[in-house]
Amino acid sequence: MQVKMAGNRSLWSVFVATWTFVALSSSNAASFTPFQPPSYPLAVRSPYLSAWLPGNLASSLPSSAPQFWFGNDLTWSVIVRVGGVAYNVFGVTDAVDGTQQAALTDATFTSTHSTFTLTAGDGTVKLDFFSPVSPKNYLRQSLPFSYLTVTVSGTSDNVQVYSDIDDTWTGQSTASTWSHTTNGTTGVYQISPANPVTYAESANEQALWGEAVYATRPSDGSTLTSASGPPSTVRSQFVSNGKLGNSYPGWTSGGVVGFAHDLGAISGSSAVTFAVGHVREEAINYLGAAQTGYYRASYPETVAAVTYFLDDYSDAASESSSFDSLIESSGNSAYGSNYSDILALSVRQTFGGIELTIPNDSLDANDVQAFIKEISSDGNVQTVDVIYATFPIFYVLNADFIRLLLQPIFTYLDQGSYTLAYAPHDLGAHYPNATGWNSNTEEAMPVEESGNVILLTYAYQSASKQTDLATTYSSYLQKYAQYLYDNGEYPTAQYSLNDALGKLANQTNLGVKAAVGLGAYNKLSSSNAKYASAATTFADNIYTKRLGTNSGGNYYTIQYGVEPWFLVFNNYPDILFDLGIFPEESYNATSDFYPSVRSTAGVPLDGSLQWGQTNWQAWVAAIAGSSTQEEFISDLHAYISNGLNTAPFSDRYWVEDNGDNKAGQSYTFRARPTLGSHFALLALKGANIWS
Numbered sequence: 244m245q246v247k248m249a250g251n252r253s254l255w256s257v258f259v260a261t262w263t264f265v266a267l268s269s270s271n272a273a274s275f276t277p278f279q280p281p282s283y284p285l286a287v288r289s290p291y292l293s294a295w296l297p298g299n300l301a302s303s304l305p306s307s308a309p310q311f312w313f314g315n316d317l318t319w320s321v322i323v324r325v326g327g328v329a330y331n332v333f334g335v336t337d338a339v340d341g342t343q344q345a346a347l348t349d350a351t352f353t354s355t356h357s358t359f360t361l362t363a364g365d366g367t368v369k370l371d372f373f374s375p376v377s378p379k380n381y382l383r384q385s386l387p388f389s390y391l392t393v394t395v396s397g398t399s400d401n402v403q404v405y406s407d408i409d410d411t412w413t414g415q416s417t418a419s420t421w422s423h424t425t426n427g428t429t430g431v432y433q434i435s436p437a438n439p440v441t442y443a444e445s446a447n448e449q450a451l452w453g454e455a456v457y458a459t460r461p462s463d464g465s466t467l468t469s470a471s472g473p474p475s476t477v478r479s480q481f482v483s484n485g486k487l488g489n490s491y492p493g494w495t496s497g498g499v500v501g502f503a504h505d506l507g508a509i510s511g512s513s514a515v516t517f518a519v520g521h522v523r524e525e526a527i528n529y530l531g532a533a534q535t536g537y538y539r540a541s542y543p544e545t546v547a548a549v550t551y552f553l554d555d556y557s558d559a560a561s562e563s564s565s566f567d568s569l570i571e572s573s574g575n576s577a578y579g580s581n582y583s584d585i586l587a588l589s590v591r592q593t594f595g596g597i598e599l600t601i602p603n604d605s606l607d608a609n610d611v612q613a614f615i616k617e618i619s620s621d622g623n624v625q626t627v628d629v630i631y632a633t634f635p636i637f638y639v640l641n642a643d644f645i646r647l648l649l650q651p652i653f654t655y656l657d658q659g660s661y662t663l664a665y666a667p668h669d670l671g672a673h674y675p676n677a678t679g680w681n682s683n684t685e686e687a688m689p690v691e692e693s694g695n696v697i698l699l700t701y702a703y704q705s706a707s708k709q710t711d712l713a714t715t716y717s718s719y720l721q722k723y724a725q726y727l728y729d730n731g732e733y734p735t736a737q738y739s740l741n742d743a744l745g746k747l748a749n750q751t752n753l754g755v756k757a758a759v760g761l762g763a764y765n766k767l768s769s770s771n772a773k774y775a776s777a778a779t780t781f782a783d784n785i786y787t788k789r790l791g792t793n794s795g796g797n798y799y800t801i802q803y804g805v806e807p808w809f810l811v812f813n814n815y816p817d818i819l820f821d822l823g824i825f826p827e828e829s830y831n832a833t834s835d836f837y838p839s840v841r842s843t844a845g846v847p848l849d850g851s852l853q854w855g856q857t858n859w860q861a862w863v864a865a866i867a868g869s870s871t872q873e874e875f876i877s878d879l880h881a882y883i884s885n886g887l888n889t890a891p892f893s894d895r896y897w898v899e900d901n902g903d904n905k906a907g908q909s910y911t912f913r914a915r916p917t918l919g920s921h922f923a924l925l926a927l928k929g930a931n932i933w934s
């Protein structure tokens with residue numbers, strides 16, 4: 244081992260530090276609050292700024308690389324010197340000789356923070372990964388950056404903090420360019436692919452255009468230095484000297500861009516904050532014109548935007564404490580702490596699949612829209628049923644997001660190239676190309692999406708009391724209501740949002756959607772007797788006359804008259820909006836039924852499957868009686884805390900052993916924004932609770 248030490252530390256103190264580390268790690272296992280999740284969100288703000296730490300790597304945080312949502316490694320490291328001894332704290336996969344490993348003592352997460360505490364010799368180091376979620380402040384919400392605050396506590400005559408990233412954040416590591424600039428005291432690195440391809444993604448679904456950003460500024464009296472170059476050189480410089488040489492050689496393969504803060508002597512605690520980000524000026528291709536981030540109306544230049552993001556830190560942090568407390572307390576008081584834990588792990592992932600944009604040419608902040616990526620299941624942009632699954636979180640936190648997500652679809656319809664009698668499924672096969680389907684070749688889900696557009700419009704209206712969407716787009720809503728009226732009771736063979744089931748005719752869940760959709764339309768259009776009575780007739784046939792149930796009406800079948808049973812969830816809006824379409828008896832019956840078909844790790848989506856979806860389990864839990872509800876919540880909680888998974892919260896998992904798959908393991912989906920569905924229960928307690 245190369246002993247390279249600054250200051251006047253002796254070999255003996257290195258020995259003592261090593262000994263302390265060994266003693267701590269063997270006797271004190273780290274604590275995980277509220278539990279160790281499948282993956283910790285670290286910097287999760289957009290489909291292209293999505294850094295995670297698999298839960299099982301938390302204990303080896305000092306030597307473990309974070310990952311992009313897809314699963315590929317990102318370089319992001321922290322090294323802290325305490326009294327001249329360098330401790331690897333985070334992400335150092337190749338330690339510089341002479342460095343020690345810090346030891347994790349605890350890890351926690353809230354709705355907006357993932358926090359890790361480590362022991363580093365005489366010091367305690369806290370890493371606070373903070374991705375703001377600000378449902379009402381569109382500027383804050385849209386800034387494509389995330390904070391990392393490193394707090395060192397203890398008493399030491401000399402403390403320094405180092406951190407770096409590299410071009411793994413750009414999606415193209417074969418050739419990059421980078422630059423270092425300053426704005427006042429703020430240092431900013433920008434790393435770009437050498438050969439950007441606008442709107443294109445790498446095989447790992449990272450953006451092949453735009454730039455990764457890393458920035459920081461002096462705080463708590465720190466002196467900031469920086470340097471770029473090979474990690475061995477830059478990190479060794481820090482390990483040896485506690486500072487960097489302020490030299491910026493150009494990009495080399497594997498090279499890093501690093502910052503070092505010299506905090507000097509500390510007594511108590513001192514903190515420095517970094518901002519990591521991924522910026523695309525041309526963010527979305529919307530019908531052939533560029534949309535850019537909403538924040539660009541205020542900060543069109545990246546350096547100014549990230550400088551402002553650091554300026555905003557204390558306000559954003561204080562908002563996040565109130566926000567985290569609200570989610571925690573409202574979830575907990577309504578349904579217990581298992582439920583509030585599920586919400587806390589769902590929030591960043593949901594908002595991290597969505598971007599707020601404005602036109603790139605006008606930069607008109609009044610012309611805002613939101614775009615959502617169907618991450619991991621197929622990459623579609625603006626999938627209507629994904630918005631449908633997600634809407635409860637917006638209903639609870641800010642229903643205006645429902646309008647912002649529907650707006651691009653209505654504008655697309657206005658453009659006139661989509662002429663079908665039913666609503667479109669999405670705006671493009673792959674994010675960020677929201678270019679529509681001019682030849683009508685999209686993946687059609689006629690009853691599904693027609694019902695969804697109506698239900699989403701009504702969700703927005705009922706929560707916000709705004710009638711603008713219903714008024715402006717009444718012709719489409721009327722058209723889709725008529726479509727459901729004509730085609731909704733006996734849907735022809737077609738896909739529903741559970742397209743894994745294939746094209747089935749007479750899907751009960753679709754018939755239920757048509758009934759509930761017509762009921763919602765009746766409210767939207769302020770009483771339309773024809774649709775209101777069709778809604779009741781459909782429901783009467785499907786449930787009371789047993790068209791879509793077994794003969795005893797104990798459960799719904801997957802298709803009319805065809806077994807097995809199906810976890811029907813499209814009746815949730817009936818309860819949320821108090822439409823009174825399906826009889827109370829139907830809710831009581833299914834509530835009694837589901838516990839009887841629960842498998843090892845939960846209730847599957849239907850009686851023939853070994854997997855379930857957390858989205859629909861949460862929707863069904865919301866409309867079930869209390870003991871069934873508790874069982875669903877408990878199963879969901881057990882699934883995300885069972886230690887069997889490492890992918891960002893998958894909303895699909897095995898409820899039963901199936902070959903190599905064990906009950907409680909996730910099933911391919913990862914990091915989907917659809918986790919907003921978990922707010923279905925809380926939505927029943929009221930809309931727009933965040934002010």
Ligand SMILES: *[C@@H]1O[C@H](CO)[C@@H](O)[C@H](O)[C@H]1NC(C)=O
Binds near residue numbers: 440441443673674676
């Ligand atoms: C978006 O469209 C552009 C231009 O056709 C293409 O180069 C790019 O690969 C597309 N992006 C994705 C993610 O499919």
Ligand SMILES: *[C@@H]1O[C@H](CO)[C@@H](O)[C@H](O)[C@H]1NC(C)=O
Binds near residue numbers: 427544546547548550
């Ligand atoms: C520096 O950042 C501020 C925002 O805090 C911005 O107004 C200003 O334009 C920036 N200057 C440069 C040169 O980027």
Ligand SMILES: *[C@@H]1O[C@H](CO)[C@@H](O)[C@H](O)[C@H]1NC(C)=O
Binds near residue numbers: 524525533603604
């Ligand atoms: C987006 O706006 C920037 C700044 O005005 C401009 O340079 C760029 O060409 C625009 N991109 C597109 C695709 O319109």
Ligand SMILES: *[C@@H]1O[C@H](CO)[C@@H](O)[C@H](O)[C@H]1NC(C)=O
Binds near residue numbers: 736748804
């Ligand atoms: C749908 O169900 C109805 C009523 O059971 C039946 O008459 C019809 O044939 C079914 N449609 C298809 C395509 O199976």
Ligand SMILES: *[C@@H]1O[C@H](CO)[C@@H](O)[C@H](O)[C@H]1NC(C)=O
Binds near residue numbers: 827828831
């Ligand atoms: C449904 O269940 C509730 C709670 O057990 C009960 O009060 C109600 O009478 C039931 N309704 C019907 C129609 O069976």
Ligand SMILES: *[C@@H]1O[C@H](CO)[C@@H](O)[C@H](O)[C@H]1NC(C)=O
Binds near residue numbers: 877881884
């Ligand atoms: C909370 O969830 C766990 C599974 O993670 C379960 O064992 C426990 O019973 C649940 N608590 C309540 C009150 O339902």
